Amino acid sequence: MRANKPLHPQKQKLSSPNGGKPGYFILPKSACIWFSCGFVSLALLHLFCCSSSGAREAVFSPLLQYVDDTYNFISSGPGGGKSCNYSEGRWVWAPGHARRYNATECNVKWSHNCIRNGRHDTGYLDWRWQPEGCRLPAFDAKRFLSAMRGKHVAFVGDSMARNQVQSLICLLSAAFPPRIVYRDPEPWKCYFWRWAFPTHDVTVSFYWAPFIARATGKAVNESMAQNMNYVYLDALDDRWAADADTMDVVVLTAGHWFLNGAIYYNGSRVIGHHVHDELNASDIIGYAWPMQLAYRMALDRLSSGRPRTVMLATFSPPHFEGRTLTTGCPRKGPYEEGEKELRPVEKELRSLMYEEAEAATRRSGTTRVEVLDVTKLAFMRPDGHPGAYTHGDPSASGVHKWMLADCLHFCLPGPVDTFNEILQQLLTKSQGEVR
Ligand SMILES: *[C@@H]1O[C@H](CO)[C@@H](O)[C@H](O)[C@H]1NC(C)=O
Ligand SMILES: *[C@@H]1O[C@H](CO)[C@@H](O)[C@H](O)[C@H]1NC(C)=O
Ligand SMILES: *[C@@H]1O[C@H](CO)[C@@H](O)[C@H](O)[C@H]1NC(C)=O
Numbered sequence: 323m324r325a326n327k328p329l330h331p332q333k334q335k336l337s338s339p340n341g342g343k344p345g346y347f348i349l350p351k352s353a354c355i356w357f358s359c360g361f362v363s364l365a366l367l368h369l370f371c372c373s374s375s376g377a378r379e380a381v382f383s384p385l386l387q388y389v390d391d392t393y394n395f396i397s398s399g400p401g402g403g404k405s406c407n408y409s410e411g412r413w414v415w416a417p418g419h420a421r422r423y424n425a426t427e428c429n430v431k432w433s434h435n436c437i438r439n440g441r442h443d444t445g446y447l448d449w450r451w452q453p454e455g456c457r458l459p460a461f462d463a464k465r466f467l468s469a470m471r472g473k474h475v476a477f478v479g480d481s482m483a484r485n486q487v488q489s490l491i492c493l494l495s496a497a498f499p500p501r502i503v504y505r506d507p508e509p510w511k512c513y514f515w516r517w518a519f520p521t522h523d524v525t526v527s528f529y530w531a532p533f534i535a536r537a538t539g540k541a542v543n544e545s546m547a548q549n550m551n552y553v554y555l556d557a558l559d560d561r562w563a564a565d566a567d568t569m570d571v572v573v574l575t576a577g578h579w580f581l582n583g584a585i586y587y588n589g590s591r592v593i594g595h596h597v598h599d600e601l602n603a604s605d606i607i608g609y610a611w612p613m614q615l616a617y618r619m620a621l622d623r624l625s626s627g628r629p630r631t632v633m634l635a636t637f638s639p640p641h642f643e644g645r646t647l648t649t650g651c652p653r654k655g656p657y658e659e660g661e662k663e664l665r666p667v668e669k670e671l672r673s674l675m676y677e678e679a680e681a682a683t684r685r686s687g688t689t690r691v692e693v694l695d696v697t698k699l700a701f702m703r704p705d706g707h708p709g710a711y712t713h714g715d716p717s718a719s720g721v722h723k724w725m726l727a728d729c730l731h732f733c734l735p736g737p738v739d740t741f742n743e744i745l746q747q748l749l750t751k752s753q754g755e756v757r
């Protein structure tokens with residue numbers, strides 16, 4: 323399957339209902355034209371006035387997508403309006419739009435391969451992100467690799483960073499098969515992963531660093547309790563920091579682990595904690611300040627050395643609605659506009675990225691720092707998670723798999739592919755700006 327061809331325009335072949343046979347009565351040609359125009363206008367009028375917005379989208383989405391792809395094909399410059407804000411918009415129904423690849427063939431982490439794990443309802447693949455004021459072009463593997471020629475693209479952060487890097491690899495793989503340079507041998511781990519695209523001399527890496535900063539405890543030992551993290555706010559995580567000088571594009575994604583709780587250090591001295599009731603209440607420092615310090619440290623590190631682009635991906639909100647198999651994340655479609663509101667903490671973590679990007683831009687002249695704002699589009703998709711389908715068909719096995727329901731990461735293919743479509747637009751906007 324091609325990675326990035328929209329599937330529907332081909333289905334829109336026009337066919338005449340009577341198979342092209344001559345009609346039983348003949349009208350003058352001009353009358354025919356007027357009659358057809360009238361009919362089409364009436365049909366359009368009906369569609370706009372009398373049908374649901376869903377039906378409207380269903381009719382126009384494929385058409386618009388087709389027009390859009392044609393436009394992108396004929397224009398050599400990057401698609402998307404210059405003033406477009408990809409972070410605001412809505413999901414519109416577009417059958418088959420998100421069936422971009424086969425996750426088994428691009429070898430994704432098993433727990434995100436929803437279809438192979440038995441998820442049969444695939445309506446979550448029938449939606450397209452419609453930003454306000456422009457069209458978001460489909461991912462273009464060739465254009466992405468050409469723009470990144472000779473570069474090292476690194477994803478640094480938590481499991482959402484991993485989710486996104488796997489989506490990117492799948493989007494690229496069908497057209498340009500990568501060579502896996504390194505992958506942790508344990509299939510559940512995937513702390514460090516690297517691919518090479520020899521055709522374009524592009525390297526893509528993933529570095530597990532859920533606090534960006536150096537951390538021990540749960541961050542490196544799955545069997546520990548969720549809040550048992552020991553984080554050093556005076557040092558970056560060693561693995562990615564050691565490679566920082568080789569990175570040309572860095573996507574930083576963190577947030578969830580700061581909420582989970584940790585004890586924070588400056589060298590050997592405890593400077594505070596979050597979600598550790600056993601410690602002194604006066605030492606509570608919350609999640610925002612340590613997160614800010616970790617990002618500042620990372621951005622300072624990435625501001626020295628070669629010029630580069632850093633993308634700060636915003637918080638991707640989870641959708642856990644309960645603790646059972648059936649209520650894990652049971653939604654079968656996106657939220658309606660206004661149906662649910664972002665929680666204050668989610669808004670706060672999103673704004674924090676804008677603040678840090680702005681502050682970093684003021685501090686450094688050579689590094690381009692931008693926000694990859696995915697919060698709204700991720701928030702609107704409670705239906706796109708693996709849920710119970712993290713490791714096989716739960717209805718077939720009938721055991722209590724609910725404890726492992728995943729309502730945070732996205733299925734692959736799935737809504738997370740849109741993160742990379744936006745990333746592509748941000749990286750390629752105003753030609754040659756990627757440094
Ligand atoms: C895009 O929208 C977000 C969310 O409303 C806003 O915070 C941000 O400033 C906007 N970006 C631009 C470039 O206008
Ligand atoms: C994906 O690919 C695998 C291996 O080639 C194949 O067995 C499977 O049927 C494919 N799945 C879909 C949904 O096409
Ligand atoms: C991981 O944590 C568990 C539980 O605290 C502990 O028993 C185990 O020794 C740790 N493993 C490593 C490699 O540190």
Ligand SMILES: *[C@@H]1O[C@H](CO)[C@@H](O)[C@H](O)[C@H]1NC(C)=O
Nearest residue numbers: 555556587588589591593615
């Ligand atoms: C850590 O300690 C050093 C030396 O005392 C100090 O300069 C620095 O500001 C401290 N950092 C934090 C985050 O407390």
Ligand SMILES: *[C@@H]1O[C@H](CO)[C@@H](O)[C@H](O)[C@H]1NC(C)=O
Nearest residue numbers: 592599600601602603604605
């Ligand atoms: C809490 O603070 C008190 C007074 O400063 C100190 O004596 C005590 O050791 C602290 N407890 C912990 C767990 O840090």
